[in-house]
Amino acid sequence: MVKKHKTEAFVLKEKEMDEADIVFFVFSKDFGRLDLLAKSARKISSKLRPQMELFSLVEVWFVEGKRGERLVEAKCLEKFSRIKKDLERIFLAQKISEILDSLVKGPEKEERIFNLLKEGFEKLNSFSFRKKEELFWYFFWNLVWILGLFPNLRECDLCKNKIEESCFFSFERGATICSNCKRKIREKLFSLDFSVIKLIELILTQNFDFFEKIKIPRRTLKKYANFSEKWLNFLLEKK
Numbered sequence: 001m002v003k004k005h006k007t008e009a010f011v012l013k014e015k016e017m018d019e020a021d022i023v024f025f026v027f028s029k030d031f032g033r034l035d036l037l038a039k040s041a042r043k044i045s046s047k048l049r050p051q052m053e054l055f056s057l058v059e060v061w062f063v064e065g066k067r068g069e070r071l072v073e074a075k076c077l078e079k080f081s082r083i084k085k086d087l088e089r090i091f092l093a094q095k096i097s098e099i100l101d102s103l104v105k106g107p108e109k110e111e112r113i114f115n116l117l118k119e120g121f122e123k124l125n126s127f128s129f130r131k132k133e134e135l136f137w138y139f140f141w142n143l144v145w146i147l148g149l150f151p152n153l154r155e156c157d158l159c160k161n162k163i164e165e166s167c168f169f170s171f172e173r174g175a176t177i178c179s180n181c182k183r184k185i186r187e188k189l190f191s192l193d194f195s196v197i198k199l200i201e202l203i204l205t206q207n208f209d210f211f212e213k214i215k216i217p218r219r220t221l222k223k224y225a226n227f228s229e230k231w232l233n234f235l236l237e238k239k
Contacts, residue, residue, distance in 0.1 A: 011025075058077060159178060167194070
């Protein structure tokens, strides 16, 4: 007898296959990333397609098949309708989905990522939500921490002294370099403001409610977003 698995999941992407099938990329609570094949889901008579809206929280049942996991039943638990009525929110939800698709490949349980997605989508769906860019980078830094892709920001990679001021960053090493050790490195280094380091470290200790309440200087936010984007691009190129 074929065993049927059940779990909650966020629907993040979909891809049409063959004449009538769809593969749904979801991140589940109990199995991590899943690419679920939904047979005949593009047909009007399909009962699966209406339940599997993008950026929704769903309950899914699936079985192991020759082509991977096959979706056999689905029930929508939360549509997050406000996200789909705002182009900026849709764009941000897509960016979050793309990062997960790029950095998380195998079906491995990681409930911390599921909870991070839940926090992010609930914020995106809230009526008064405004800090869209801040939410994206909040999600990104927490994700890379969970995946073990977080750079060394706490000490110089060469002398091992604690970083307590603005310094430099080596993307190849994935680590900070203090001003005294800069001359020992031949590669081009990125100038990293200490306020950015403190902000990134703060992200790992607070939930997003905290960042909605505080005011971060625009200059720091700009430098923070610049470094965050460069580290993201480096990880994507490496992958």
